[in-house]
Amino acid sequence: MKIIHFRNLLFAFILLLHHGVFSQIIDLSKASILASSSIATQFKEKMIAVLQEEIALKTNLKLSTSPNEKSPFLVLALQNSPLVNTYPLPTLTQDDASSLQKEGFRLVHQQIAGKDLLWFIGADQRGLLFAIGEFLRTADLSKQKILFDKKFEKSSAPMYAIRGHQIGYRNTANSWDAWDFKQFESYFRELAFFGTNAIENIPFQDGAASPHMKISREEMHIKMSQMCQAYDLDYWVWTPADVDLADPKKFQEELKAHVDFYKNCPRLDGVFFPGGDPGENHPKYVLPFLKAVAAELKKYHPKAGVWLSLQGFSDEEVNYFYEYLNQNKPDWFTGIVTGPSSPDLAATRFRLDKKYQHRHYPDLTHTVRCQYPTENWDQAFALTEGREVTNPQPAYYAKIHNRYAPFTDGFLSYSDGVHDDVNKVIWSQMAWNTEKDVRQVMVEYARYFFGNSVAEAAADGILALERNWVGPIEENGGIETTFAFWQNLEKSHPELKGNWRWQQLVMRAYYDTFIKRRKSYEQGLEKEANAILSQAQTLGPEKAMTLALEKVNQADVKPASPELRQKVVDYCEALFQSIGLQTSVAKYKASGAERGAILDFIDYPLNNRWWLQDEFEKIRKMTDEKAKLERLQIIATWENPGKGSYYDNISDQLKGPRVKTKTEDATDVAWWDNGLSRRRLSTQLFQNFPKLEYADLDPKGSYTVRISGQGEALLRVDGERVRPVVYHKGVEEFKEFQLNPKFISDGKISISFDEPEESHLNWRLHSKVFDIWLLKK
Known part of the structure; x- marks a missing residue:
C-alpha cells in the first residue's frame, strides 16, 4: 500500500511539474512592447522592429507598441533611462555589476501589481541588441506562444571587445x-x-x-x-x-x-x-x-x-x-x-x-x-x-x-x-x-533556428556530426548511429525542410554515411583484386590484371548506397535554391573546386582503381615476364607483406599502428592534380620525418626496411644512421636498407629520419615518406 501511495504522489508531482505549478515560466503571449525615450530614435525603432519581426516569424504573433494595462510588457531601456512609461528600472544588485560594462545587459523579470514585465536593459545600444538576442535564444517561441523561464534571467557583459x-x-x-x-x-x-x-x-x-x-x-x-x-x-x-x-x-x-x-x-x-x-x-x-x-x-x-x-x-x-x-x-x-x-x-x-x-x-x-x-x-x-x-x-x-x-x-x-x-x-x-558550456550554445543555436521542441535533440545531433570526423572511418561506429538519429529528425520535422541550416546538417549526415559505406565496399573490392593478383603465376599476368581491374571497377558498375548519394545531390540542390550554396563548379558555378564543390568529389575513388589501371599499363609494356610477375606481387602484397613482416601507411591511423608521430595536416597533398590525383591513396598522405617503433621481432631474423616516398630518406635505426642498398628518389620509387642483426637482437627497433638541407626548395618538393615496410626474409 505504501508503495502504491508513493507512486500516486510521484505521478501527481510529475503532473504538477508538467502544468507549470512549480515552474517559473512566464507567459508573454499577449505582451506589448514599451521602449524608453532615452534610446536614440532610429535605433529604438530598429530594435522594436527586430523584436516584432523575430517574434512574428516564430509565433505568428504581432506584438503591439500601444500600452495595454491588462497585458504583460516587454520593456526596452538603457541603464541610464529614466522611467519607462511609469515604471522605474529594476534595482541593481551586486550580481548585476557586469551589466554596466560596455555592451553589457540585463534581462530581468519584474512583477508590479500583478503585471509581468520583462526588461531588456542595455549598458549602451549594443547591450540592448544583445539582450534581445539572449531572449530570442532562450525563450520558448512557438505557434501563438511566448514563454520565458525565469532561470534564463541574466546580467552579462562580453569578456572580449x-x-x-x-x-x-x-x-x-x-x-x-x-x-x-x-x-x-x-x-x-x-x-x-x-x-x-x-x-x-x-x-x-x-x-x-x-x-x-x-x-x-x-x-x-x-x-x-x-x-x-x-x-x-x-x-x-x-x-x-x-x-x-x-x-x-x-x-x-x-x-x-x-x-x-x-x-x-x-x-x-x-x-x-x-x-x-x-x-x-x-x-x-x-x-x-x-x-x-x-x-x-x-x-x-x-x-x-x-x-x-x-x-x-x-x-x-x-x-x-x-x-x-x-x-x-x-x-x-x-x-x-x-x-x-x-x-x-x-x-x-x-x-x-x-x-x-x-x-x-x-x-x-x-x-x-x-x-x-x-x-x-x-x-x-x-x-x-x-x-x-x-x-x-x-x-x-x-x-x-x-x-x-x-x-x-x-x-x-x-x-x-x-x-x-x-x-x-x-x-x-x-x-x-x-x-559557456558548448552543448548549451548548441541548444540555444538549435532553439533559435529550429524551434524549442527540437532544440535538445538537434544540439546533440550537431555534436554527433562533429564526432563523425574523429579517427578512422572504419572504426567509427557512431557515423551510422548519427545517421539514423538525423534521419529520424528529418522525418519527424518536415516543417524544417526549407531551413538552410537544417538542410546542411541533414546533408552532412547522409554524406558521412555514404562515404563510410563506400569506403568499406570499395576497399573490400581491392582486397579481392589483390587476391586475384597473388595468383598471377598461375593465371598469367595479363589475365590476372584484367580480372583484378574488373573487380575494383565494380565500384563504378555497381556503386554502394546510390540512394544515399541521391539524397546528398537533392540536398545540394535545395541548398542552392535556399541560400545560394554552390556545391559544384559545373552545375552551380562554384568559383573553384576547393570552394565548397563537394559534389565534384563525391565519387572520387576510395580504393586504388585509378592507380591500378595506370600501373597495369606500365606492366603491360614490360618485355620480361618475370619482372611483370614481381611487380604484380609487390602490388598484391603492398599492405599485407606476409607473416613476420610489417606495413605502415605513415599518415593513416588504422594502417599505421607503429607510427608514433602525427602531422598537423596529413591530407595536404590530397590536392595534387586539382583534387583528382590518380596516385595511390597512401601516396597522397605523408610525413616528412616520421618515427616508428617495432616490437616482438624475431631476434634471429633478417630484416629489410623498404620506403616509398619522394626525395631523400636519411634513415636512423635505434639512433644510428643506416646506409641504403637501394635508393631511388622518385615518387613511389623504393629505397631499401638491410638491417644489421645487432639492431634486432633485443626483438625491437625504433626508426627515425634526419632532416636534409632543402631550404632552397619549395615546400611541396621537400622530402616525404608515404609507406614503410619492415620485411622479414
Missing part, C-alpha cells in the same frame, strides 16, 4: 555572392543575436564579379556599411595591396582607391591590411602607405583604426616592423592582426607594445591546408568532402578559442560561406564568455 566575422562580398565566396540585401541583413542580425559585434567586408581584392551576383559589388559594399550602422555593429574592411607600393605611381593610385571608398561609407571602424596572403610588400613601403591611409581615413571616420598583419613576413621584415613601432610609437596605428602564416600569437602579444591592440584572425571555414586543420580526419573525408564542406566543430573551435584568446583583444574570423555557420556562433559565444 572584438567579436566579428569576415563576410566578403566577392566571387570566391561559396554562397553569399548570390545574396540580396535582405539576406545579408538577416545574417548580420542573426550573428548579432549570438554576440557578434563586427562585420568585415572585402571591397578591393578579387574584383571579378560572380555569375550569381544580383547586386554590384560597389553598391553592396556601401549597403553593408549602412546595415552595420543600423544595428550599431562595427564595419571593418580587409584591404590587401596586390600592387608594388615601392612604385610611387601605384602607391598613389592605391591610396586614392582607399580614399574614394572611405568617403562613401556611412560607417567604418577598422581597416585591416594583411602583410601577405596576398601582398608581397616590405614593411618599409607598407608602413608609409598605412600612415597615409590613416591620415585620409580620419577625415571621414575619426574613430576608425588601422591594423596590420605580419602574414608572410620574413624575420628581417618582422624585426623591421617592431623597430619602427618602438622608435616612432605612431598614434595612427591601432594594432596587429595574427592570422595564418603569422608569427606565433602569444609571442606577438609579448613583443607588441601594450599601447597597441592585438586581434586574432582565425580560419573557421577550412578543414585542410589551413590554420586549424581538422584533427584525426580520415583520408576518405578529406578526398571527398574537401576544404569547404559543412563543418560544425563546436568542441574543437571552443578549445582553440579558449587556448589563444587570452593573448588577444578579440577576433574577426576568416570565412568564405555559410558552411561554417555553427563555428561562427561558437566562436562568438566563447568570446562573450569562455566558460
Whole structure:
C-alpha cells in the first residue's frame, strides 16, 4: 500500500511539474512592447522592429507598441533611462555589476501589481541588441506562444571587445555572392543575436564579379556599411595591396582607391591590411602607405583604426616592423592582426607594445591546408568532402578559442560561406564568455533556428556530426548511429525542410554515411583484386590484371548506397535554391573546386582503381615476364607483406599502428592534380620525418626496411644512421636498407629520419615518406 501511495504522489508531482505549478515560466503571449525615450530614435525603432519581426516569424504573433494595462510588457531601456512609461528600472544588485560594462545587459523579470514585465536593459545600444538576442535564444517561441523561464534571467557583459566575422562580398565566396540585401541583413542580425559585434567586408581584392551576383559589388559594399550602422555593429574592411607600393605611381593610385571608398561609407571602424596572403610588400613601403591611409581615413571616420598583419613576413621584415613601432610609437596605428602564416600569437602579444591592440584572425571555414586543420580526419573525408564542406566543430573551435584568446583583444574570423555557420556562433559565444558550456550554445543555436521542441535533440545531433570526423572511418561506429538519429529528425520535422541550416546538417549526415559505406565496399573490392593478383603465376599476368581491374571497377558498375548519394545531390540542390550554396563548379558555378564543390568529389575513388589501371599499363609494356610477375606481387602484397613482416601507411591511423608521430595536416597533398590525383591513396598522405617503433621481432631474423616516398630518406635505426642498398628518389620509387642483426637482437627497433638541407626548395618538393615496410626474409 505504501508503495502504491508513493507512486500516486510521484505521478501527481510529475503532473504538477508538467502544468507549470512549480515552474517559473512566464507567459508573454499577449505582451506589448514599451521602449524608453532615452534610446536614440532610429535605433529604438530598429530594435522594436527586430523584436516584432523575430517574434512574428516564430509565433505568428504581432506584438503591439500601444500600452495595454491588462497585458504583460516587454520593456526596452538603457541603464541610464529614466522611467519607462511609469515604471522605474529594476534595482541593481551586486550580481548585476557586469551589466554596466560596455555592451553589457540585463534581462530581468519584474512583477508590479500583478503585471509581468520583462526588461531588456542595455549598458549602451549594443547591450540592448544583445539582450534581445539572449531572449530570442532562450525563450520558448512557438505557434501563438511566448514563454520565458525565469532561470534564463541574466546580467552579462562580453569578456572580449572584438567579436566579428569576415563576410566578403566577392566571387570566391561559396554562397553569399548570390545574396540580396535582405539576406545579408538577416545574417548580420542573426550573428548579432549570438554576440557578434563586427562585420568585415572585402571591397578591393578579387574584383571579378560572380555569375550569381544580383547586386554590384560597389553598391553592396556601401549597403553593408549602412546595415552595420543600423544595428550599431562595427564595419571593418580587409584591404590587401596586390600592387608594388615601392612604385610611387601605384602607391598613389592605391591610396586614392582607399580614399574614394572611405568617403562613401556611412560607417567604418577598422581597416585591416594583411602583410601577405596576398601582398608581397616590405614593411618599409607598407608602413608609409598605412600612415597615409590613416591620415585620409580620419577625415571621414575619426574613430576608425588601422591594423596590420605580419602574414608572410620574413624575420628581417618582422624585426623591421617592431623597430619602427618602438622608435616612432605612431598614434595612427591601432594594432596587429595574427592570422595564418603569422608569427606565433602569444609571442606577438609579448613583443607588441601594450599601447597597441592585438586581434586574432582565425580560419573557421577550412578543414585542410589551413590554420586549424581538422584533427584525426580520415583520408576518405578529406578526398571527398574537401576544404569547404559543412563543418560544425563546436568542441574543437571552443578549445582553440579558449587556448589563444587570452593573448588577444578579440577576433574577426576568416570565412568564405555559410558552411561554417555553427563555428561562427561558437566562436562568438566563447568570446562573450569562455566558460559557456558548448552543448548549451548548441541548444540555444538549435532553439533559435529550429524551434524549442527540437532544440535538445538537434544540439546533440550537431555534436554527433562533429564526432563523425574523429579517427578512422572504419572504426567509427557512431557515423551510422548519427545517421539514423538525423534521419529520424528529418522525418519527424518536415516543417524544417526549407531551413538552410537544417538542410546542411541533414546533408552532412547522409554524406558521412555514404562515404563510410563506400569506403568499406570499395576497399573490400581491392582486397579481392589483390587476391586475384597473388595468383598471377598461375593465371598469367595479363589475365590476372584484367580480372583484378574488373573487380575494383565494380565500384563504378555497381556503386554502394546510390540512394544515399541521391539524397546528398537533392540536398545540394535545395541548398542552392535556399541560400545560394554552390556545391559544384559545373552545375552551380562554384568559383573553384576547393570552394565548397563537394559534389565534384563525391565519387572520387576510395580504393586504388585509378592507380591500378595506370600501373597495369606500365606492366603491360614490360618485355620480361618475370619482372611483370614481381611487380604484380609487390602490388598484391603492398599492405599485407606476409607473416613476420610489417606495413605502415605513415599518415593513416588504422594502417599505421607503429607510427608514433602525427602531422598537423596529413591530407595536404590530397590536392595534387586539382583534387583528382590518380596516385595511390597512401601516396597522397605523408610525413616528412616520421618515427616508428617495432616490437616482438624475431631476434634471429633478417630484416629489410623498404620506403616509398619522394626525395631523400636519411634513415636512423635505434639512433644510428643506416646506409641504403637501394635508393631511388622518385615518387613511389623504393629505397631499401638491410638491417644489421645487432639492431634486432633485443626483438625491437625504433626508426627515425634526419632532416636534409632543402631550404632552397619549395615546400611541396621537400622530402616525404608515404609507406614503410619492415620485411622479414
